[in-house]
Amino acid sequence: MLILGFYYLINKTIDTIRPQYLETVEESINDTSNVLSSLIEVDLQKKNTPITDKVLQKSIRDNLFPVLAKAKSRKFQAKIYSFTKTQVDIQVYATDKNGIVIFDSEGFREGLDYSKFNDVHLTLQDKYGARSSLIKAGEDSSALFIASPIRFNQSIVGVITVIKPKDNIAVFIDLAKAKFYQASIYVAIFIAILFLILVLITLRPISKLSRYVKGIRNQEKIQFPKINIPEIRLLGQEMDRLIEELDGKKYIENYTQTLTHELKSPLSSIIASSELLESDLPMNKQLSLISNIQTEGKRIQEIIDRLLDLASLENNKNINLKEEINIKNTIEDCINSCEPELTKKRIQVISKLENKFILGNIFYFRLTIMNLLKNAIDFTKQNGKIQISLEEKSNKTWELIIWNESTPIEPYALEKIFDRFYSMPRPDTGRKSSGLGLSLVKQVCSIHGFKIEIQNENSGVQAKIIFPIS
Known part of the structure; x- marks a missing residue:
């Protein structure tokens, strides 16, 4: 059950790695999209002409095309943990206020109607627009599409969408999973070793205690074992006391002998005094003997009263x-x-x-x-x-x-x-x-x-x- 529980926990944790990575990437792409749309908005505010679709298209082309083209042509070696990145892989497209693509960094989307896609559709409604889809119909490569609005005079005049292919993200996810699996194996081994040590530490004193109880049961003269775990040692001591109380023979024998001895002295005195009173004695001697009988009787009464107090205290558990x-x-x-x-x-x-x-x-x-x-x-x-x-x-x-x-x-x-x-x-x-x-x-x-x-x-x-x- 412990192994199954650990396996279930590992799988559940691994299931959360992918969405967490995608959430982190989505947050970064959202920043990029807003930066690009802000760049276009600043350029539109400089123009003195009305903002038509052609004006918007020209502004986007003039500001984004050279930058994106230059970025895609760059070759570099970026060592990101275990992954080496060599080129920029983001894509960008822009639509007008009707959802028609008026700019595409890759060139194959211009003129298409994207008004039904969530990234464009929701952004034109002034909501957060994003989707996860295939980059191109018929291909296996999927991507995150994150959009932001282009505003002019408080109105949305277009949408910019930044696309991040998931291929590179998948590399990081796989690396994270591999590292987590490796760490989980080490943790599992450590827990198993620790559990084994704890079992041995716990079972050893229990085994000593078991041998001790067995020796007591066989009426062997055996010393209480040395136990280092306080809780088990205390348990053993309590068991030892319980066995001693259940056995009880020595306690009862001593108790009875002592009680008999204590009662014997005053009873003997009372009997002797009563026998002397049967003889002809002077009055003062008789009074002395009667006083002695009363004194010894009170002593017996005191012993009985104290025993009753002790019995009451011992038996009253509440x-x-x-x-x-x-x-x-x-x-x-x-x-x-x-x-x-x-x-x-x-x-x-x-x-x-x-x-x-x-x-x-x-x-x-x-x-x-x-x-x-x-x-x-x-x-x-x-x-x-x-x-x-x-x-x-x-x-x-x-x-x-x-x-x-x-x-x-x-x-x-x-x-x-x-x-x-x-x-x-x-x-x-x-x-x-x-x-x-x-x-x-x-x-x-x-x-x-x-x-x-x-x-x-x-x-x-x-x-x-x-x-x-x-």
């Missing part, structure tokens, strides 16, 4: 991310919600916020701020500080920074800070959280196209959310 969010109002609302915890630890919150707006999901954005703020409160020292600021950067981004005064995080812990179920002991109680809050925060940021960073900064810990300016 989250509305076009809601207008006022960052300042959302953060202040979260601070107000955490007022009891802040008051209990006597934490001072310093905020530097402006009324800036972004597009996203209000519910999940607030959930993200609440998680980061509660995390900051948990690890901030008694009578410590939390600083919240919103800064516009030069790279067309905003940075929302939540800094809290606390002990720096160990480097090994920073690497795992966003892992599910990973949690560090709170400095006040020594207890761990569900370890799902920051995992949820990272997932929300990923869905919104934000970037989340947590790092040690200025004798404390800083959480930074980077998002584009709307």
Whole structure:
């Protein structure tokens, strides 16, 4: 189909070469015809006698015959591209206002009635006159006939027609076609080579990817191949992730084991406390055990709630991310919600916020701020500080920074800070959280196209959310 399409295009283009050449030649002949008729008009204006057919004929003969005769007798060598021109080949004839030929550079047309021919007929009607016909009846040679009027006192008194044989034009057309055919063959070869190279470049990484998938299917330990084409490499990586998710055994196993481990500790504590309550214990001891059961029960509840939040986020593929969010109002609302915890630890919150707006999901954005703020409160020292600021950067981004005064995080812990179920002991109680809050925060940021960073900064810990300016 590609070859047929290319062949069709070439033929269509070649079909336009002839008319384009003829149009160019016609434009030049039209200029010549108007120059000659203007020459006669200037001569007629010099005469003081009325303009009769004989006066017109004499003027044309006197002005055109010597020039045309001299031009036709000239011999020269004009190298026009690949064609060598040796003589003038144009012909000229003139008619009176009735269309009767009164002058002919070749001599065989004088006295003939040309009033029916388009070049003369249309020109006498003050229209553009032209035709393509045989030069002489019974001959094969054709020509372009281009006419222009001879005017005197705003009236058309005659017509001059310039004739250009097509024989020489055909030479140029054939040369142009030959050159175009040659160029088309070169282009076709180049395209074919380029297409072959592109096919090889494309098929090679696809073949690597195919072997990799086959190895995975055969449960072979095989490394992901090196692929230089970004789009195919990305496709392979996505396929790799899809295979990993569909396989899913390792993920489910780790998820189940970690969840079981996290629930095992509070459940064991609850069971032990309930068994001790069956024995005869002092009231203060009983109250301590009841408080422990409540605390561990809340911890289980928190793990379940966070898991439900994560499940909701992972399964909801149609989250509305076009809601207008006022960052300042959302953060202040979260601070107000955490007022009891802040008051209990006597934490001072310093905020530097402006009324800036972004597009996203209000519910999940607030959930993200609440998680980061509660995390900051948990690890901030008694009578410590939390600083919240919103800064516009030069790279067309905003940075929302939540800094809290606390002990720096160990480097090994920073690497795992966003892992599910990973949690560090709170400095006040020594207890761990569900370890799902920051995992949820990272997932929300990923869905919104934000970037989340947590790092040690200025004798404390800083959480930074980077998002584009709307």
